[in-house]
Amino acid sequence: MLFGIGYGLKQKKFQSPAMLLIFIVITYVFASWWAWWFGGAFGHRSYVEYYALLAIPLAGLIQKIFSSPYRSIRISFQCLLVVLMIYSVRLSYLYTSIGGPWDGADWRWNWAKYEWIMSYFFKIL
Numbered sequence: 001m002l003f004g005i006g007y008g009l010k011q012k013k014f015q016s017p018a019m020l021l022i023f024i025v026i027t028y029v030f031a032s033w034w035a036w037w038f039g040g041a042f043g044h045r046s047y048v049e050y051y052a053l054l055a056i057p058l059a060g061l062i063q064k065i066f067s068s069p070y071r072s073i074r075i076s077f078q079c080l081l082v083v084l085m086i087y088s089v090r091l092s093y094l095y096t097s098i099g100g101p102w103d104g105a106d107w108r109w110n111w112a113k114y115e116w117i118m119s120y121f122f123k124i125l
Contacts, residue, residue, distance in 0.1 A: 001023075001054045001055070002023075003061055004056075004057030004059070004060050007060065007061050015056060015057070019053070019057050022054075023050075023054065026047070030047075065077045094117055094120055094121060097120070
């Protein structure tokens with residue numbers, strides 16, 4: 001989405017400054033919130049209400065990439081999407097497997113937990 005906004009600003013697309021302003025304002029509001037962790041979710045679930053709006057610059061970037069005359073750019077982007085999907089699914093699986101507190105400031109991260117996560121992240125299912 002941020003790359004899409006950057007591309008839109010470069011191409012002087014009319015919606016890009018508005019999307020950038022919306023993203024900056026909601027990020028500031030979320031960063032100023034008293035509950036910085038926003039509950040027990042993987043990712044930052046407070047942005048969910050804005051996914052539809054912020055998908056516009058992402059869709060513009062994807063349209064530009066898929067209309068590229070260079071096949072290597074399209075294939076590279078598709079491979080990147082597949083890798084990011086696998087990454088997201090693996091992290092979601094690990095999030096449900098870690099145990100411990102689901103929210104709050106009491107995350108107990110130490111080297112043993114980090115090593116456990118990395119060992120399971122790269123483990124083949």
